[in-house]
Amino acid sequence: MTAKLKRKKRFLIVSPMFDFGPFLPLNISVISAILEKAGYEIKLFDATFYKMPVRDGWKEASFAIGIFKPVNWMGYGMDKLKKDYIGDFKRLVRSFEPDFIGISIFTTLNEKLALSFIDAIDDDYEGQVIVGGIHCDINLERVKHYKKISAIIAGECENMLEDALDFLAADSNRADLCNVPNLIYRDDAGTWKGPSNMVLSDIEHIPFLNWDYFDERNFYRPFEGKVLRMGHVEMARGCPFRCTYCINERFNKQFSGFWRVKSVARMLKEIRYLNCKYKLEAIKFWDDDFLAMDMEKLKAVTAGVRKMGLKFLCHSRPEHMSLEKVKVLADNGCIQVGVGVESGNPEYRRNVLNRRMTDERIIEAFRNCRKYNIISSAYCMIGMPDETRKDILATARLLREANPHVIVHAIYAPYEGNRLYQYAKSRGYLNGAINYENTAECYLEMPSIPRQEVEKLFRTFIFYSRLEDSYYPLIAQAEQDENIFRRLKVALEDKLSK
Ligand code: SF4
Known part of the structure; x- marks a missing residue:
């Protein structure tokens, strides 16, 4: 041998x-x-x-x-x-x-x-x-x-x-x-x-996560300008919703029961094991919508995390961020919630993105986080199919009113495999090569807005979403003028530092 x-x-x-x-x-x-x-x-x-x-x-x-x-x-x-x-x-x-x-x-x-x-x-x-x-x-x-x-x-x-x-x-x-x-x-x-058939994993019974092979540096994540030793876990896999730009829409169609949630006992056993072995300060629940689980489960799992002395971070949807649920997060050591807003035009959200929450619901979600001192991050996209300049500014204004701690915006990247991609393709908006590595570039050629304008709005979006309407004419000039851009950056830093 x-x-x-x-x-x-x-x-x-x-x-x-x-x-x-x-x-x-x-x-x-x-x-x-x-x-x-x-x-x-x-x-x-x-x-x-x-x-x-x-x-x-x-x-x-x-x-x-x-x-x-x-x-x-x-x-x-x-x-x-x-x-x-x-x-x-x-x-x-x-x-x-x-x-x-x-x-x-x-x-x-x-x-x-x-x-x-x-x-x-x-x-x-x-x-x-x-x-x-x-x-x-x-x-x-x-x-x-x-x-x-x-x-x-x-x-x-x-x-x-x-x-x-x-x-x-x-x-x-x-x-x-x-x-x-x-x-x-x-x-x-x-x-x-193949494949002979397709099956989903039974996530309740998969082995505990193994981080032995990662470089020690993988444990450190930036948080609010500091660094935390953090592990990433999943309580649930999949998502009960079907936003048209998201892969979950496809998987929810393909599989019944795609959204699966682990039992509290199993999740806490895994976190305890990981914390003992890797000595963490915080964990991040990588779930698409951590607050989609019912209140009893949410209370039990977050209280268990608190008893281990860990802080935690998660993502959710505005509809699930009631005052009661956000209070449960705060009481049990949640330090950050990431929330998708995506568009500030309610019709566009509903008819194109299949997201049916109201503006008021979105604003309330972030207000609840402020009330309980949880850092909130809002995610949004600009330059989505058929969006206009007015739509993009509506997103900025909604975010300004919602006032999350952090705004993360990106130009829509047409990833394959979902309905929004098909929508863009069927309208002939996808003509050139796409460099997915560069999220500051617009890849849609569409009649509603030139791609160069989307890129300029990307660069100035943070001003539109943080400064009052009286600044808007100046911000429009900053889209073309680097000196004005720099002046506005100082004005914004000044505002955010107060
Ligand atoms: S809520 Fe988030 S994870 Fe769920 S389908 Fe929509 S975009 Fe995807």
């Missing part, structure tokens, strides 16, 4: 993340837990701490217009970003000799980087390359054309990964395993087969 046959099976997980800032992605955390349980020797190649010039440019722009507060990372090693990610990846593949290389592609944004890793794999590599992630579900036919891959995991992997790897590792495709759900593979003749 050769040394290779005697040793444990090896799996190299590749996370093609840009430098978004450090965090602990749930997909990698759960995949490594499953593989470890199945007896694999694992290594993680994480692109997070490599210097990516494109994102840096985007980040600089974001700081310049006030989307993010600068953070003092001194002492956390964030200044030691490396550059040669392809060279380091190739060296790791050669030294580790993995049986499998698994690349998780979360969105189209990560596709280019993921493909650069796939291209870098030597032609004489003897193992198998597997890809998975939401991007692969949505763009399956395109993904099938990637060179060098032998399998695609479509959908969730927790209940099938081990069987899928056994199947792929068998000398010849085993008939007894060829109906592994969610697996798309090349048969012995090289023809794509």
Whole structure:
């Protein structure tokens, strides 16, 4: 028997993340837990701490217009970003000799980087390359054309990964395993087969998250100009709503019961385990809508987190942010809630985005956060299909009235796989190539507003959404004039510091 046959099976997980800032992605955390349980020797190649010039440019722009507060990372090693990610990846593949290389592609944004890793794999590599992630579900036919891959995991992997790897590792495709759900593979003749059926994971019984393979820096997240040691967990997966620009709309159509919530006992057991092992200051619930769960569950899980001495952060929808629920958050140590606003035109929200909350509801959600001293972040998009300048300014005015602590705005990026993308496409608005890495660029050519105007509004949006209407003529000039832009930035900083 050769040394290779005697040793444990090896799996190299590749996370093609840009430098978004450090965090602990749930997909990698759960995949490594499953593989470890199945007896694999694992290594993680994480692109997070490599210097990516494109994102840096985007980040600089974001700081310049006030989307993010600068953070003092001194002492956390964030200044030691490396550059040669392809060279380091190739060296790791050669030294580790993995049986499998698994690349998780979360969105189209990560596709280019993921493909650069796939291209870098030597032609004489003897193992198998597997890809998975939401991007692969949505763009399956395109993904099938990637060179060098032998399998695609479509959908969730927790209940099938081990069987899928056994199947792929068998000398010849085993008939007894060829109906592994969610697996798309090349048969012995090289023809794509599967999936035999699609299943959702039973999230109550998946292994606890595993952060052993992440760089220590992944634990640190910026918060209000400071740095917190933070873990990322999920209480629920999916979302009960169907906004037209969101992948949940598609999954809610495809699967009944797509929105799943863990039991309180299981969630608290996992958080206790993670906190003991990794010594955290805070956790972030990565749920799409943390407050969608019922009041009893919300009280029980948040009280449990408080008893462990942890702060927490979450996301929610305005409709779920009643005074009672926000008070539960505040009483139990919530420090931040992120809330999608998206558009300030109620008709557009309802008819185009399928978001049926009123302006009053949105304003009330942020007022409730102010009342209980929870930092609120509002997310919105501008330059969505058929939006006008008036619509975009309505969004700015609504945000000004709602007065969240933080406003995060982006130009609408037409990601495939949802109704809003189809809407834009059917109207002929998607004509050129899209660089998903640059969220400061408008990619829609539409009659309602020129793309250059959307980009100028992106740059000045923070002024429109924070300063009174009397400033609007000056802000309109700042769209063209850098000196006026700088004067307004000073005026805004002055206002926000009071
Ligand atoms: S509420 Fe948020 S997560 Fe849910 S469907 Fe809408 S955009 Fe998606």
